[in-house]
Amino acid sequence: MQSFEVEIDSLTHDGRGVARVEGKALFVAGALPGERALVRYAGRHRHYDEARVVELLSQSPDRVDPHCPHFGQCGGCALQHLSAPRQIEAKQRVLAENFERIGKVSPAQWLPPLTDQSWGYRRKGRLSVKWVDKKGKALVGFREDNPRFVADLSVCHTLLPEVGQRIEALSALIGSLDARREIAQIEIAAGDDTVALVFRHLSPLNEADLGKLAAFGRAHGLAILLQPKGPDSVQALWPDRIELHFRIHDADVDLAFEPLDFIQVNAGMNQRMVARTLDLLDARDGDTVLDLYCGLGNFTLPIARRVRLIVGVEGDVRLVERAAANAVRNGIANADFHAADLSISHAQSNWARAGYDKLLLDPPRSGAAEVLEYLPRKGTDRVVYVSCHPGSLARDAGTLVTRHGFTLTRAGVMDMFPHTAHVESIALFER
Template sequence: MTLIEADITDLTHDGRGVAHISGKAVFVAGALAGERVRLRDVRKHRHYDEAAVEEVLRVSPDRVAPRCKHFGVCGGCALQHLDPAAQIAAKQRLLLENFERIGKVQPSAILPALTDSPWGYRRKARLSAKFVEKKGRMLVGFRETNGRYVADIERCEVLLPAVGERIAAITAMLESLEGKREIPQIEIAAGDNLVALVFRHLQPLSDADTQALTRFGQANDLAIFLQPGGIDSVAPLWPAGAQLNFELPAYDVTLDFRPLDFIQVNGGMNRRMIDHALALLDPQPSDRVLDLFCGLGNFTLPLARRAAQVVGVEGEAGLVQRARDNATKNGIANATFHSADLAADQRATAWAKADYELVLLDPPRSGADAVLDYLPRKSTRRVVYVSCHPASLARDAGILVDKHGFKLTSAGVMDMFPHTAHVESIALFER
């Protein structure tokens, strides 16, 4: 094994340190900017190499002891060794670099980072499960950092405690099942009223196994769902008719959702993000608002409490139906919803032809470039863009500025995923 000393100059988008050796970039797992490390080669590529830290010779003042004993093996977190404030600063730098390099724009002002508790925050997650014949035991956890194996973990510090503190108990319960080899994954979905575990199973489970799952749910106050097939096959095992929801008290809104529906992973940050987005968008009682990629109404229904009319558009038909149901449940009559593929040209639709004073965008990682080909219209004075991928936001910022004549007024990061390399951000564009 060859050991090499190197200085770490930066962090990659996935949280690894960057060194340059003989003119070639080397991405170093476990290293932080400003450190000098002794590293070992892991894998060579044509344009870059990958390595891992063997020893830290000069320690960054931002290095902290990871709280989780599985850090470095489990791939669920990438930055537990970096102080949370430094994590935010690194994500803010990455956002601004993307604006400059990709979008050729810069915000007039940088918004203060939006943060919440960095531990026990994840209310949505997918854990892998595998019975390892050679070990004669079950593994439950995120994938390892190399992605090939299931990490052998006992607890998780970023999952909400109702699940994170029970990983070992879930593992032991699965190990006792006759059908343990037929359960490859567990989805975690938590509302304000219930915490649910969804067990995917490849073959029908025996009565004894379903009874064991039910007893586990009852003993631990966890709702148990089974998924024998696709998304539509998910059904509650216990309690019968279990329904998840979360509340947005500031807007007198309660949102029902199904366990596999998309909701924001971090419940506390979601509330703060909605407040933040509405403050930037500043809807007036006479405004018409277009909410694109609206999901089950996370922004749409709060907006409807402030504006004259809100139109939500979403590509997944099931989420659109849930959004309509949520509007009805909350007594909101000034929000309408449309199911449409926003990666396709929708300019001929009535909703796309209408005029809106305000637009909110919350697209997936791929961004919103397709819809920005024809929206927003001239009547739109303000756009708020919520992003989960800084590169696509930067590209789309360039479109809004260069093609549509907007100014990038302000932008900043939101720490939706502490201790990971995910960068969630928000930007305000004005005429």
């Protein structure tokens, strides 16, 4: 297919360059704004086309050499070729555009972006595994841009070094197993002092394979667990007993969790995010606070240290149990937890009908649209919204402003996933 020349004028939300060809948007993987490039079509669609760079004819001053040799092949990162300050600027621009386009709102004040270490930060993740006969090896890594394929990695610089520097060792381990074709994925979960690997296997493992997995754990100082079926089937292989936990230092809270539980991926950023959330919420001694989508108490228990009462609500019953146990673990008696599917209305529930001074929302990517049909109630004068998707935040911001009478006073981005196009953000709404 013939190549042609384009000029890149902006970035998409997923980190691709945008050019215009006869008025039609062209998304160019690996290109940055201000660059001219020789490109070749990779896909044609009704409203946009896709292309890949054949040759860069000019380079942006913001371009940097990717740190990882697999950048461009592995789908785990999208922005390693863009300098760190410009990455965070791009994410804030995505948030601002979503506010304006979807919510028809903009914050009265932009918060300074929150950043932390940009390499070796990822303490939670899922590596795909595939034995490939033609290569005579097990591929261990994230998916490529085409999700049908597992990237052939030797290293990952965003994962904790305990795992990211041992990709080749994991590949060799799996290749040595009799059940090499039956290992489907490896779940990574790290607490403050333990890094655990959960091996998902599609058939029972023999004693020889179990011995090899345990020996790998001992040799590398990694806890090894097995998952033969669903989430409830996870069991420790080595050592016999594994406890994962992490501390939120400013609040003097220590949270225990299980390997498949949701926790924030970036430990350093989580410390900063909790601190900013507490600051924006402005929780005080006499306050009653509602924390929706509370998980295992990441925000709930630090807030509990400051208020009269906090109520946490979460759809995953196991996380609710873990949150209640974490309250006991930390000697906290003013946190009340409830299990409820927040994708449906709970307007008549006792916890929803109670009065709250402040509301914290930390929903999944789909946002909090269902909750905002019946909350916040009139007595709530402050809402802090932690978001992992700028589009749903922008939609819900419009609802809080137009239907509930709030003002979007402050908002900003938090770089939870450096070098990816993922945008984590936080917003404060006040009556």
